[in-house]
Amino acid sequence: MKLLGAVLIILASTWAGVEWSRTVSERSRQLRQLKAALQSLEAEIVYGMTPLSVACSHICRQVGHPISWFFDSFRKKLDAGQGTAYEAWMESMEEVWKYTAFKQEEKEVMKQLGATIGQHDREHEQKQIKLALIHLEREEREARDNQMKYERMFKSLGVLGGILLVILLI
């Protein structure tokens, strides 16, 4: 009976550790997706001159959740045609942000991009998206460093913590 309890505790804490480490790797995964999405938005704008709502529906199909939710919500708001593109962008961010692993820095970058989206000519739009991409690149590098540093640590912490708990309880 004691042994079963000990195994359960170790399993549970290991699982907690894995989950914890996933949130770290999740951020860099989502950052990669967001970058891919913005890159294809850039291509749609610069080479296709596609209107935003059409471009967003293309992007939705290319990237995974939760990034696609953001573009989907943005597209729906544009099609409804109320207010400005910036308002639609900000509202979509509010809605979707809680499902993402992003931090404050990414929010700032996206906010800046939203302020100019769809209001300038192609060159200007391209510059703004490039700028956002550079910022995201930096965040991604940082996220990757964190991932390397902490991912393994959280996992082993989970296992070792479980063992510690078992030893203390015995």
Added chain:
Amino acid sequence: MEEALRVLPENVREILCQYTEMERSTIEEIRMRINRPLEIMINGKPNFPLLNGQTYFISKDDSSQMINKLSHYSLYALEEELKKGFVTIEGGHRVGLAGKVITLNGHVKAIRDIASFNVRIAKQKLGIAVPLVSYLYAGGWTNTIILGPPQSGKTTMLRDLTRIMAEGDNVRRIPSAKVGIVDERSEIAGCVLGVPQHRLGDRVDVLDACPKAEGMMMMIRSMSPEILVVDEIGRKEDSEAIVEAINAGIKLVVTVHGTSMDDLHRRPSMQGLINSGSFERIVELSRKDGPGTIHAIKDKTGKEIRRKKVI
């Protein structure tokens, strides 16, 4: 009209909803200028409508709403249109733009800070070209020039003639034909995303916003039209392309600025074309009894076939 309402700012739309259905169908233009009153042209007369008992002044906000709606929130997508100064919207209506122009190497690059909008309501006059049919069709369509001063309804006439040619006419036993349109100024077909907004029949192919001379050659090479329709020819390279088309066995229907056949003889780029006798019919329009008055129909020697006023 309904399509045009969709791109208007909310306040302006509200004002237009005050008009009755009947009045609304007679609106020709809706003009908006920032900080100046809204102007609506009905039957050639300006109207300055009221909102809540006051003359309505167009605000900056109205203008940015309008731009957002015209561009679907994507200004970059309007680059070509901002260069040309107008946007064609669904229904074939046209929104003319004016404001601060940006140039690059002496050419217009775009209009920025748009301060004036002019929504011109397109009205297709179905059947306006029917009186012409018996003169222009004799076992087959003839090469035709439609001649007239500005605002005499040349393009409207050409559009309806195109429709008749492409649809055919069961009563007169005229079979339908493949028609190619080179629509440099997007006026004949009024295309949105390449799809004609006016009723032109099922057998029409349109090269939208394409330079005429080049477009005619493209059509001949790739689309094998039986009839080519071109608006406002006049430059030297147009004439060359026309000679090419006629010798390729394609029938041509074109419009030209001018009041009478003598004007054509005086223009060096047109002289050759007229003298070669390639054009078997010349239709002269005038504005005497309103746009679309048929002044005369002449054959290639300049002899009149008919002289009667029809509206």
